[in-house]
Amino acid sequence: MRIVVLVKPVPDTASGGERLRPDDWRLDRQAIPTVVNANDEYALEAALKLTEAHGGEVVLVSMAGAGAPDTMRKALAMGAASGALVTDDALAGSDIVSTARVLAGALRDMEYDLVLAGADTSDGGAGVVPAGIATLLGLPYLSYAAKIEPNPDAGTVRVNRITPTGYEVLEASMPALIVATQALGEPRYPSLKGIMAARSKTLETKGLADIGAGDAPVGGAVATTAVLGSEAPPPRAATRVIREPADEAARQVVEFLAERRII
Amino acid sequence: MASSTPPPASSESHPAPTYRLTEDQLALRDAVRVLAADRIAPRAAEIDRTAEFPWDVKELLASHDILSLPYPEQYGGLGGDLLTVCLAVEEISRVCATSGLILAVQELASLPLLLAGTDEQKDRWFPDLAAGRKLIAFALTEAEAGSDVAAARTRARRDGDGDGADWILDGSKRFISQGSVADLLAVFAVTADDDDTPRHERLTCFIVDKDMPGFGVERIEHKMGIRGSPTAELSFRGVRVPDANRVGGVGEGFPLTMRTLDRSRPGIAAQAVGIAQGALDVAAAYARERTQFGKPIAEFQMIAAMLADMDAQTEAARQLLYKAATEIDAGAPDASRWSAMCKLVAGDTAMRVTTDAVQVLGGYGYINEFPVERMMRDAKITQLYEGTQQIQRLVIARALTARR
Amino acid sequence: MAGSGAGAIWVHGELAPGGSLAKISAEVATLARTIGEAAGRDVVGVVVGADPAVAAAELATYVPRVLTVTEPATAEHAAGTIVGQRVAALIEREQPAYLLTGAGPEGRDLAGVVSALADWGVLVNAVGVTWDDRPVVSMSIFGGRLTTTSRFTGDHGIVTVRPNAVTAAPAAAPGTVEATTVDGELALPLVPIVERLEAAGVAAPIEEARIIVAGGRGVGGPDGFKIVNELAEALGGAVGATRAAVDSGWIPYAQQIGQTGKIVKPALYLALGISGAIQHKVGMQTAGTIVAVNRDPDAPIAEFADVVVIGDLFEVAPALLAALRARAG
Numbered sequence: 001m002r003i004v005v006l007v008k009p010v011p012d013t014a015s016g017g018e019r020l021r022p023d024d025w026r027l028d029r030q031a032i033p034t035v036v037n038a039n040d041e042y043a044l045e046a047a048l049k050l051t052e053a054h055g056g057e058v059v060l061v062s063m064a065g066a067g068a069p070d071t072m073r074k075a076l077a078m079g080a081a082s083g084a085l086v087t088d089d090a091l092a093g094s095d096i097v098s099t100a101r102v103l104a105g106a107l108r109d110m111e112y113d114l115v116l117a118g119a120d121t122s123d124g125g126a127g128v129v130p131a132g133i134a135t136l137l138g139l140p141y142l143s144y145a146a147k148i149e150p151n152p153d154a155g156t157v158r159v160n161r162i163t164p165t166g167y168e169v170l171e172a173s174m175p176a177l178i179v180a181t182q183a184l185g186e187p188r189y190p191s192l193k194g195i196m197a198a199r200s201k202t203l204e205t206k207g208l209a210d211i212g213a214g215d216a217p218v219g220g221a222v223a224t225t226a227v228l229g230s231e232a233p234p235p236r237a238a239t240r241v242i243r244e245p246a247d248e249a250a251r252q253v254v255e256f257l258a259e260r261r262i263i
Numbered sequence: 264m265a266s267s268t269p270p271p272a273s274s275e276s277h278p279a280p281t282y283r284l285t286e287d288q289l290a291l292r293d294a295v296r297v298l299a300a301d302r303i304a305p306r307a308a309e310i311d312r313t314a315e316f317p318w319d320v321k322e323l324l325a326s327h328d329i330l331s332l333p334y335p336e337q338y339g340g341l342g343g344d345l346l347t348v349c350l351a352v353e354e355i356s357r358v359c360a361t362s363g364l365i366l367a368v369q370e371l372a373s374l375p376l377l378l379a380g381t382d383e384q385k386d387r388w389f390p391d392l393a394a395g396r397k398l399i400a401f402a403l404t405e406a407e408a409g410s411d412v413a414a415a416r417t418r419a420r421r422d423g424d425g426d427g428a429d430w431i432l433d434g435s436k437r438f439i440s441q442g443s444v445a446d447l448l449a450v451f452a453v454t455a456d457d458d459d460t461p462r463h464e465r466l467t468c469f470i471v472d473k474d475m476p477g478f479g480v481e482r483i484e485h486k487m488g489i490r491g492s493p494t495a496e497l498s499f500r501g502v503r504v505p506d507a508n509r510v511g512g513v514g515e516g517f518p519l520t521m522r523t524l525d526r527s528r529p530g531i532a533a534q535a536v537g538i539a540q541g542a543l544d545v546a547a548a549y550a551r552e553r554t555q556f557g558k559p560i561a562e563f564q565m566i567a568a569m570l571a572d573m574d575a576q577t578e579a580a581r582q583l584l585y586k587a588a589t590e591i592d593a594g595a596p597d598a599s600r601w602s603a604m605c606k607l608v609a610g611d612t613a614m615r616v617t618t619d620a621v622q623v624l625g626g627y628g629y630i631n632e633f634p635v636e637r638m639m640r641d642a643k644i645t646q647l648y649e650g651t652q653q654i655q656r657l658v659i660a661r662a663l664t665a666r667r
Numbered sequence: 668m669a670g671s672g673a674g675a676i677w678v679h680g681e682l683a684p685g686g687s688l689a690k691i692s693a694e695v696a697t698l699a700r701t702i703g704e705a706a707g708r709d710v711v712g713v714v715v716g717a718d719p720a721v722a723a724a725e726l727a728t729y730v731p732r733v734l735t736v737t738e739p740a741t742a743e744h745a746a747g748t749i750v751g752q753r754v755a756a757l758i759e760r761e762q763p764a765y766l767l768t769g770a771g772p773e774g775r776d777l778a779g780v781v782s783a784l785a786d787w788g789v790l791v792n793a794v795g796v797t798w799d800d801r802p803v804v805s806m807s808i809f810g811g812r813l814t815t816t817s818r819f820t821g822d823h824g825i826v827t828v829r830p831n832a833v834t835a836a837p838a839a840a841p842g843t844v845e846a847t848t849v850d851g852e853l854a855l856p857l858v859p860i861v862e863r864l865e866a867a868g869v870a871a872p873i874e875e876a877r878i879i880v881a882g883g884r885g886v887g888g889p890d891g892f893k894i895v896n897e898l899a900e901a902l903g904g905a906v907g908a909t910r911a912a913v914d915s916g917w918i919p920y921a922q923q924i925g926q927t928g929k930i931v932k933p934a935l936y937l938a939l940g941i942s943g944a945i946q947h948k949v950g951m952q953t954a955g956t957i958v959a960v961n962r963d964p965d966a967p968i969a970e971f972a973d974v975v976v977i978g979d980l981f982e983v984a985p986a987l988l989a990a991l992r993a994r995a996g
Contacts, residue, residue: 013926013945018809025815038927038946077294096789097782120775122926122949125808126791127770128827131747131779140856141748141780144772146920158861161745162772162921165684166866170745172858182913182927183920189298192328192341195290216786224788224824230815233807236957239969242976249976250986253958254994256974260956262878262935263902263991552965 001056001152003047004110005080006103006117006130009034009064009071013122025227026093026220027123034071039118041078041187043180046148047116048079048188054152057081059112063091063102069203076198077190083201084110088208093220096124100132105213106206107137114157115177119144130179140172146183150174282589288347291332295354298327304358310491311361311637316444317491320362324355325395333370333377338389345526346588349533353581356537357544360641361491363537365398367530368441368492371649372401372449374523375468379511388447388470400445401527402436402471402497403520409438410654412451412520413462417499419452419469427506430454430469432499435481440648442495443480446473450499451516466516470508477502488640521599526591528602528649532584532609535645539577539613542620542638546570549624549633560623569623573616580605580612600662603655606645610652613642673761674822676703676802679754679768679777680714680726680733682746688714688725690875691769693835695828696729698796699767700838703730705798708764712842713757715750717742723844729835731842736849745858747773751780756849758785763823765802770827771874778825780855788824790817792930794832794953802826810926810949830874831932866919873922878904878935879954881924883947884911885940885961885980892918894984895939901991907931909947925950939980943968960984 011018017032036044047058060075060083062068072083086106094102107115115134120127134141146167147160155174160167162181190198208218240256242249257263284292303320310317324330332348334340343351348370356363373392376384391397408414417434432452442448447470454467471478481496511519547570550561560566587601595601617639621628628635646652678699681689696712703710712726712733719735727733736753754777758766766781768774770792782789794814795805804817804826873879880899882892892906899906906922913923924931925947936954941947943959943966951957952971959972960980969975976983 013810013949018812020813020815042927073290077290096791097786100779100783119927124791126789126827127772127775128779128782128789128791131751131776132783133779135748135751135780135783135855138855140858141776142745142858143747143776160864163684167864168745168860169862169864170858171861172856176858181920182910182923186914189302189327190294191326192291192294192332194328195294196287196341199287199290224820225790225817226820228803228816228818230808230813233811233814236971237973239972240974241964241969242974243964243978244976246978246982246986247990249978249983250990253974253976253987254990257935257956257958258994262956263994549965 001051001054001113001150002111003050003056003058004061004107004112004115005040005044005047005058006115007040007044007060007062007072007075008037008121009062009068010037010121010123018123020227020230024093025230029065029067034067036071036075037118037121039120039122039180039182041075041118042182042184043116043118044075044078044080045187046145046180046184047114049185050114050148050150054150056113059083059110061103061106061110062086063094063099063106065092069205072203073198074190076201076203077195078188079194081201083203085203085205086208086211087205088219090208090219090221093223094218095223095225096126096128096132097224098218098222100129100136101216101218102208102211102213103129104133104136105211107133108212113152113174114150115139115175116180117177119179119181130177134177137177140176142170142172142176143179145178145180148178148180148184280589280593282346282585284350288350291343291347292350292354295329295351296357298323299355299358299362303355303362307359307362307634308631308637310359312631314490316441316493317362320359321365321395321398324362324365329355329366330369330395331393332366333373334389334393338385338393340389340393344588344592345529346585346592349529349584349588352530352533353537353540356534357541360534360538360638361489363534364440364489364492367527367534368401369399370530371523371527372399372445372447374526375449375510375519376470378522379468379515379519383507384470384510392447397446398441398444399447399449400439400442401523402439402442402448402450404436404438406435406437410651413465413517415451415453415466417450417452418456419454419467419504422503429506430504430509432469432471432477432502432504434499436497438484438648439495439497440492442497443483443493447471448473448497449510451520454513454516460514463517464514466520467513468510468516468519469504470510471499471502471504475502475504488637488642488644524649525598525602528606528655529584529588529591531645531649532580532587532605535606535609535613535642536577536581536584538638538642538645539573539580539609539616542617542635543570543573543577545633545635546573546620546623549627566623569619573619576612577616580609583608597662599658603650603658606649607652607655607659610645613645617642673763675709675711675761675763676706677758677763677766678710678712678726678730679766679774680712680719680722681769681771681773682714682716682719682722686716686718686721688722689769689773690835691771691774691828691830692722692726693729694830694833695767695769696726697835698828698833700730701833702796702798702802711763713754715741715753716746720844727842727844728837730838733842733844735844735846737846740853740857743860745860747776748780748855748858749853751777752784752853752855753849755781755784756851757847765823766825767796768825768827770829774827778827782825788819788821789827790819790824791827793826793828796826796828807953810945811952829930829932866921873905873907873924874929874931876905876931876933878902878937879907879924879931879933879951880904880937880939881907881909881941881951882912882918882939883909883941885942886912886917887940889917891940891981894981894988898937898939898984898988898991901988901995902935902937904933904935907951909941938968938972939984941968942966943971
């Protein structure tokens, strides 16, 4: 099987230092270290497990800034075979419409059985781009997967989609696009040999001209949405610290909840 | 003293190698750091409390190829140089000194094979060692032969005539790190004790398999620190060892131990630097968060000064370690001196910094709710093993006077 | 009024399991009605499903007019792509200006499909929407450290709205429901549902809960979640968890709150044995009231909780349970 995993380098939320650029309110991607988007790591882990079980290889596709290769190497170190990065100055500030078009364009010339995407990204948080890509490419779309079971001989794949009451078991022919969730299992840590091997893996960089993103213009210049400004939310009130024996502490908490009319 | 002498002679005899961590080294270091912080740090307190060898951590190090670092690529290793191995030991020891020692001991005990082993021996043992399927320990020290290595009493005698005859080992070894969990042991035994043989030509190195009849673990020591790393007393009662397990020539064991220790002491220095950094991490975080008299204690000058000294000393020890490892990797003729200096400085630094970390945390530093008391106990061993600090000074002083 | 009004504000009526209106849609409809009044524009609900009647009637209690499309295919196929195609076709015909939908899985699937088919931009995860010539959308980013305001650069777009952004409130007078039809084949591949599995212990969707009792690493294991469950039950709330607890297999992923899980905004968030690392904080810090029980006084959660009890959760939580039960009589 050949599986494409969509990955996005995002600011490391653990650093707590993300900020917007004051001039255009775009995310300041230079300000702090980037990491592979956490949900994409779950997608990658799922893809790696599938190729380990069924053979084949995992290929990364990303649309990101020129600094992305360092971050993509981390994903290659986990076990992906190669990667393609679409990067272009014109793409800075792209909105959801452009992002879906560009990624669909990058996928259009590739061969694959499955495309896996993370449920959302920690920076944009939209969670709508994968559905857009599937729509543009006319791929079967299977979202919120807790389990993925391909049947390569039949050319089909089954997915347990999480619903409020359990799961829908979906079946589609391949190629298909699947949105992965954390329920698929914890991502592996790259091994040292994986890291060394990643340094010589192919990471192809493509410009906008190299992919078939369609006739409509894409990129920051034609963004359909714009940020007007930002402000810090009002700070929460000071924390009340209770250091009492359990019974007294419980009494004070219940009293507090009653005062706030929560109970 | 040599206060007016120009810088070390090494720069005269060969070009001084410079170091700057390569991208590979940085990538490997960062990967080990993340793994250690996420997967080993949460185990550290329990490993210390139970004093049980952390097999899960050993598996973790094996599955992520960390144990393969010291071995050549042809045996499934990563062919890491000494500096890279030290980076890994440092990062692991930053969160758990016991776990850091797993790699340090694997490297130490493989060095006789790396330095003097035949291709056949390397083929036989390195793939399993590099994959972490087998552990190896270094059995040199005896109850009466600590710093005085050549005073060893464990004997090996030929069973029969001829060059290929088996050897029979008798004796005991003490303070053997991981001696009870290792599959293989690099054992140094006396093969000639007649008065005609000089002391430094009496020892020979053998690889003993734990399954060989006559080998036994007598007891495990109760220790102050690195409690998860079993320190064993081993006995050899007529253990039959094939001549094919002899590493290096007969009588060449003593110089082999010296060459081994030249390359292994930086591993202990790395463990020490890691322990110091780990304690500094905790102390600095605590000082920022702990409020007394209405402000974080980090803002009190006496605490700030302590933290500054801890940081400066740790960094100084680290840079000496990296330089020493670089010199040794480059084949410096005064490897012993670099090796002894980095362990001396790093060991003392670890002891001082961890002690100060306990001080910064006050009463909290003295109880096991915080890891600094463990780190302080762990630090002490770095001043003792693979040559006490006194031995390191001796080595350094000898190198100094030998230059004349 | 003949059509549904060019330039109208549309609300997607999401179906809950069983065919009723999802709670999030009632909230989104209330929000849409508020900005519709400010903008002087029509507000129209749209419900697509195999049996849209019940949800449509509910939605009509919030907005003056609801369009329904009966689409049998959604009964046996993954609905997102189908509903998206029908809504996109309706949009092309009726020419509304904006579509509001929930920011949950169904709303996101819909937004992605409609965005691609209609070339509409999407503003996501709104915590508030006002009107100033166009919708002005507030979003909480960087784990709540910043609130941004955004707008569309053109005259149309999709907004996904977070749960609990507003409190659902019915309109003064109920609206009308009109069935309509959309011609045309469903061009995108149908994905059949071959089986439905009930998962034990999946309670009310955690994003919609008014009270959440959540457990973290400090809970220690699956057994530790017993007291978390009991407290949630006593408070009439849902059970949540941190990534550490989920990855350890103590509790299903559906309950996870934080960066890779759900974003919640309950009235009360009771955190047991949760340190409050940034990855968790981003999922719950906009809760109305945060109460934490933690052994470590220096845990990050102590910085942003309203109340923090320093102590052993296995002592404090049972005491709390007893106190709540005593109060309830």
